[in-house]
Amino acid sequence: MSKKTTVKTGGKAVAGKTTKKAAKPAAKSTVKTSKKAAVPAKKKQSFGGLSEEILLRMHDLMVKSRVLEERLIKIYKAGEAYFWIGGPGEEAWGVPLGMLARKGFGPENDWLHLHYRCTPTMVAMGMTMIDSIRLMMNRATDPSTGGRNFSSHYCFPEWNVAPVTSPLEVQYPIACGTAQAQKRVGKGALSIVTGGDAGTAEGDFASCLILASRKGQELPVLITVQNNGYGISTPYDGQHGETHIADRARAFNIRSRVINGNDPVETYLALKEEMEYIRKTGKPSFIEAMVTRLYGHSSADGANKKPALFDPVLSFEKRLIDAGILSEKAAKKIWEIYETEGVNAQEQARQEPSPTPESVWDHVYVNNENADWRKF
Amino acid sequence: MASIAQAIRMALHYGEENMGVKDIFGQDVGAPLGGVFTATQGLQTAWNSTLDERGIIGMAMGIAMAGDRCVAEIQFADYIFNTMDLLKIAGNTLWCTNGQIQLPMVVMTPVGAGIFGSVYHSHSFDAWASRLPGWKIVMPSNPLDAYGLMLSAIEDPNPVLYLKSKALMRHKGDELIPGEPVDEKELKAMIDKPVQNADGWKPRWPELEKYMVPIGKGKITRAGEHITVVTYSRMVHLCDEIADKLAEEGISVEVIDLRSIYPYDWQLIKSSIEKTGRVLFVNEDTEVTNFGEHLAYRATQELFYQLMARPRVLAGKNLPGIGLHPNLEKNSVPQLHDIEAAIREVVAEVP
Ligand SMILES: Cc1ncc(C[n+]2csc(CCOP(=O)(O)OP(=O)(O)O)c2C)c(N)n1
Ligand SMILES: [Mg+2]
Numbered sequence: 140m141s142k143k144t145t146v147k148t149g150g151k152a153v154a155g156k157t158t159k160k161a162a163k164p165a166a167k168s169t170v171k172t173s174k175k176a177a178v179p180a181k182k183k184q185s186f187g188g189l190s191e192e193i194l195l196r197m198h199d200l201m202v203k204s205r206v207l208e209e210r211l212i213k214i215y216k217a218g219e220a221y222f223w224i225g226g227p228g229e230e231a232w233g234v235p236l237g238m239l240a241r242k243g244f245g246p247e248n249d250w251l252h253l254h255y256r257c258t259p260t261m262v263a264m265g266m267t268m269i270d271s272i273r274l275m276m277n278r279a280t281d282p283s284t285g286g287r288n289f290s291s292h293y294c295f296p297e298w299n300v301a302p303v304t305s306p307l308e309v310q311y312p313i314a315c316g317t318a319q320a321q322k323r324v325g326k327g328a329l330s331i332v333t334g335g336d337a338g339t340a341e342g343d344f345a346s347c348l349i350l351a352s353r354k355g356q357e358l359p360v361l362i363t364v365q366n367n368g369y370g371i372s373t374p375y376d377g378q379h380g381e382t383h384i385a386d387r388a389r390a391f392n393i394r395s396r397v398i399n400g401n402d403p404v405e406t407y408l409a410l411k412e413e414m415e416y417i418r419k420t421g422k423p424s425f426i427e428a429m430v431t432r433l434y435g436h437s438s439a440d441g442a443n444k445k446p447a448l449f450d451p452v453l454s455f456e457k458r459l460i461d462a463g464i465l466s467e468k469a470a471k472k473i474w475e476i477y478e479t480e481g482v483n484a485q486e487q488a489r490q491e492p493s494p495t496p497e498s499v500w501d502h503v504y505v506n507n508e509n510a511d512w513r514k515f
Numbered sequence: 516m517a518s519i520a521q522a523i524r525m526a527l528h529y530g531e532e533n534m535g536v537k538d539i540f541g542q543d544v545g546a547p548l549g550g551v552f553t554a555t556q557g558l559q560t561a562w563n564s565t566l567d568e569r570g571i572i573g574m575a576m577g578i579a580m581a582g583d584r585c586v587a588e589i590q591f592a593d594y595i596f597n598t599m600d601l602l603k604i605a606g607n608t609l610w611c612t613n614g615q616i617q618l619p620m621v622v623m624t625p626v627g628a629g630i631f632g633s634v635y636h637s638h639s640f641d642a643w644a645s646r647l648p649g650w651k652i653v654m655p656s657n658p659l660d661a662y663g664l665m666l667s668a669i670e671d672p673n674p675v676l677y678l679k680s681k682a683l684m685r686h687k688g689d690e691l692i693p694g695e696p697v698d699e700k701e702l703k704a705m706i707d708k709p710v711q712n713a714d715g716w717k718p719r720w721p722e723l724e725k726y727m728v729p730i731g732k733g734k735i736t737r738a739g740e741h742i743t744v745v746t747y748s749r750m751v752h753l754c755d756e757i758a759d760k761l762a763e764e765g766i767s768v769e770v771i772d773l774r775s776i777y778p779y780d781w782q783l784i785k786s787s788i789e790k791t792g793r794v795l796f797v798n799e800d801t802e803v804t805n806f807g808e809h810l811a812y813r814a815t816q817e818l819f820y821q822l823m824a825r826p827r828v829l830a831g832k833n834l835p836g837i838g839l840h841p842n843l844e845k846n847s848v849p850q851l852h853d854i855e856a857a858i859r860e861v862v863a864e865v866p
Contacts, residue, residue: 246581285613294612301580302612306600312570316577323537323583330577346570353565502614503649505672510648512813515731515781 184462187404191464197238197403198459198470201230201452203477204259207268210481211258211275211290212434212442219489220275223442225291226256228433229365231451232400235407236363237263239414240331242298247326250299250317252310254334255291256365257303264298268477269484276485279494285501286494307338311347311362318351318358327418329359337370339384351423352391360423361413362388365400367432371440388425400428401451516687516699519679521706522658523554523623525692526665527586529723531560534669538578540564541571541588549708551590552625552684556708557718568594572601572622576608579620584669589624592640592678599643605674606649621668621675626654627799628848629682629749634836636681637844639800641747641776644676645809651675651730652776656751657688660774663728671730678776680749693724733780735787737762739769742862743787745810746797747773750849754797757855766862776806781813788814792823793861799848802830824864829857 186194208227215223226233237260241249253260258271270282274293277286283294283302294302301313314332321328338344351358364384368375381387388395394416398409406428413424431449434442459465503510517525530536539555545563549556564571568589575587589595595602608616628637644652651673655661661679668675687699696702705719736751737758744754751772758768769787773779788794794814796807807828814826831837831848838844 250577250581252577281613283613284611287613288611292611294615296612296615302608302616304604304608304611306604309573309601309604312573312601313577313580315570316574316579317581319538319574319578320581320583342567343569343573346565346567346573349565349567350570350574502610502612504651505609505614505617507614508673509778512778512781512809515778 184458186462187408189404189407193407194404194459194464197234197407198455198465199473200234200238200263201259201403201455202473203268204230204234204262205452206474206477206481207262207271208258208434210268210485211271212438214272214275214485215438215442219485220277220290222438223275223290224255224437225434226258228367228431228448228451229256229400230259231403231455232365232406232428232430233257233259234263235403235410236260236331236333239407239410240264241328244297244299246317246321246324247328248299249328250301250314250321250330252301252314252317252330252332253293253303254307254310255289255303255305256335257293257333258291260333261293261295261300264295264300266293266295267484268480269488272481272484272488273491276488277493278488279492279498280488285498308334308341308343310334311343312350314360314362315347315350315358318360322359322421327359329361329414329417331361331363333363333365335370336364336366336368336375336384337373337378339364339387340378348388348391348393352393357422359417359421361417361426362393362423363426363428365428365430367430369432369436371436383427385425385427393423393425395425395427397427397429400430401449401454403451403455516689517658517692517695517702518685518687519655519658519661520552520554520684521702522661522692523665523679524556524558524706525695525720525723526662526669527555527558527561528718528720529666529725530584530586530669531558533725534666535584536560536586536669537583538562538585539588540574540585542566542590544588547713550588552681553707554679554684555588557706557716568598569601572598572605575620575622576601576605576618579618579674580616584619586621586623586669589622591636591638591681592624592626593635593638595624595640602647602650602676606647608649609673610649617672618674619672621665621677623677623679625681625684626678627680627682627749628837628844629680631839631841631844632681632837633839637837639798639831640678641798642800642804642806644678645776645806647676649674651778652678653730653774654678654680654748654776655774656680656683656748656772657686657690659688659690659692659726660728660734660772662692663726664730664774666725667727667730670727675730678748682749686752693726694722696721728774731775731778731780733771733773733775733783735769735783736772737768737770739767739791741767741791742793742795742858743769743771743784743791744795744797744854744858745771745773745784745807747776748798750797750799750854753849753851753854757851757858760855761858766858768858779810784810784814785818788818789821792821793864794822794826795857795861796826796828797830797849797854797857799831801833802828803833805830823866824861827857827861829853
């Protein structure tokens with residue numbers, strides 16, 4: 140495996156030269172983004188009434204998530220990981236979700252049953268870059284799986300983030316189970332479930348709609364689908380008789396809507412409203428978010444940016460700059476800071492231990508109770 | 516004496532009263548029916564799930580993930596097959612999360628033949644289940660073990676699959692469950708829902724006590740010197756019957772009721788084979804890639820030089836299903852005469 144770290148030099152997505160520790164010094168200067176005086180006031184936009192603080196926070200996290208995903212792809216391309224799958228292009232959906240979730244442990248807090256495109260949500264919840272990179276590079280220090288699973292297969296029990304598993308759609312009925320426990324406790328917490336459009340053809344998706352909506356036994360589940368128009372190579376058209384996936388929820392009397400998941404403001408407002416509804420009523424709600432698969436399905440189809448597609452991070456950044464909320468200079472600095480953080484994290488993760496061969500027997504059963512029949 | 520169905524019901528009651536069980540659910544598990552074998556009648560936390568096996572297992576995983584104890588039922592093991600990958604995930608969740616997420620859930624399901632249940636009410640699941648690392652698998656043969664294994668299953672922090680023989684649901688044992696009234700009519704009056712005028716009926720539960728059968732521990736049901744027969748669930752009774760019959764001829768058969776498929780009680784099997792030098796494994800799942808084959812393999816590997824005869828496996832024939840007509844069923848899963856013949860053959864073998 141290569142021991143070089145590919146460094147991006149600025150805000151633009153230019154793959155830069157390969158150096159080992161070049162990016163380190165740049166990280167020193169932390170820059171405040173709110174130098175209002177330097178920002179020329181331009182077009183007034185309403186941004187749905189969201190505060191500048193929220194808008195800037197969203198932008199910051201969206202950039203962080205994008206830089207992290209691009210770092211993961213570079214790690215893959217450098218031969219330092221076996222596979223990449225993730226969520227660049229879904230930042231405008233995932234970041235507001237992570238910001239709005241009631242984060243914490245136990246049934247008083249929200250549960251998140253995510254799929255493999257949810258790096259933006261995890262970043263918004265506070266996952267550090269290095270923890271994602273440790274997972275990507277199968278380090279023993281990977282907090283999610285200890286080097287056992289693919290990239291983006293996050294698990295953070297301290298925040299009620301359920302393990303991401305590869306079999307599509309199984310998270311949907313599981314979310315109904317955590318919602319059952321939350322409902323029992325009655326503290327207004329909800330279970331959030333995410334997944335792709337193609338996967339909704341699986342029976343588990345229907346299981347969730349049915350379980351969550353039984354009359355008198357409704358469950359506090361926020362059922363969501365991120366519709367990027369594809370399942371690997373198969374386009375949406377030709378696989379669906381329903382106009383919108385969201386229409387399926389209506390048949391179960393589940394409140395339902397389709398949103399532009401490329402717009403963080405629309406997403407934030409919609410999520411906030413639906414979460415409040417669920418917390419108040421204990422009933423499910425459904426959101427289909429239209430999103431962009433900006434880097435293709437996974438490393439298996441190249442993981443290259445598709446220039447023709449809408450980029451929710453760059454476009455939101457432009458909106459903020461045009462509105463005078465963010466300066467170009469400050470924006471550039473944010474990209475640089477996260478780039479440096481990513482490079483350093485990769486360097487560090489590389490030094491960290493690998494899982495040992497003997498550790499395969501760990502955690503088959505609780506408390507490492509013997510799993511090896513040879514030793515019974 | 517309680518039947519196995521009553522024993523399970525009492526164990527579940529004990530579980531919801533004393534061990535934090537909050538959901539007992541599955542198809543027709545709640546009122547009014549209380550389960551197709553009445554094993555969940557009158558329980559406080561029992562409820563009817565949707566008719567969706569994957570929904571049931573998925574929901575159980577979520578409840579367990581959130582830290583609550585639950586017991587989920589698949590109405591017949593014949594209908595568990597579409598949950599296979601969820602069972603796999605439940606079994607690998609702790610491992611995939613490097614020890615972070617525990618799923619303390621119990622899934623119970625009726626298994627096996629013996630009641631002329633035709634193709635889709637006769638499937639076994641023990642061999643399939645033995646290929647689900649991360650799960651513990653138990654298979655009781657009598658009411659006391661059914662009670663004690665259920666309490667152990669509920670208490671265990673891992674997912675536990677509780678396979679209950681359909682044919683044994685009405686089977687009564689010869690040992691009382693701690694707290695069970697001596698008079699079985701009294702027990703029936705207390706905890707069986709009346710067939711008529713059941714409106715407003717509530718069970719009166721006996722003062723049950725905690726009684727655990729440790730998972731992974733087998734039991735010798737017949738002590739013997741000439742051959743070891745390792746079996747579980749319904750087949751225990753057939754093997755015991757043949758052991759009693761052969762004892763009259765001076766053939767001394769040791770029968771082991773394994774009780775747990777995984778982890779299994781190798782030490783008990785091993786010490787018995789070391790004594791007898793001969794072993795037969797009996798179960799009713801299909802014979803190719805059968806759990807008994809694993810045990811026979813292990814016996815061959817570890818005890819080769821102590822064996823006086825080739826280890827044998829007597830299991831269900833490798834057929835796509837169990838046909839309804841008695842001629843068909845009886846020629847598909849081991850019968851008394853098959854067990855007797857196999858024991859005689861192993862005992863007669865000269866090294
Ligand atoms: C049950 C199952 N079948 C097949 C696969 C292989 N697979 C992985 S991703 C994928 C496409 C999923 O498409 P979609 O649900 O739209 O999500 P997206 O990847 O587009 O976000 C497939 C078929 C799988 N992981 N799980
Ligand atoms: Mg898709």
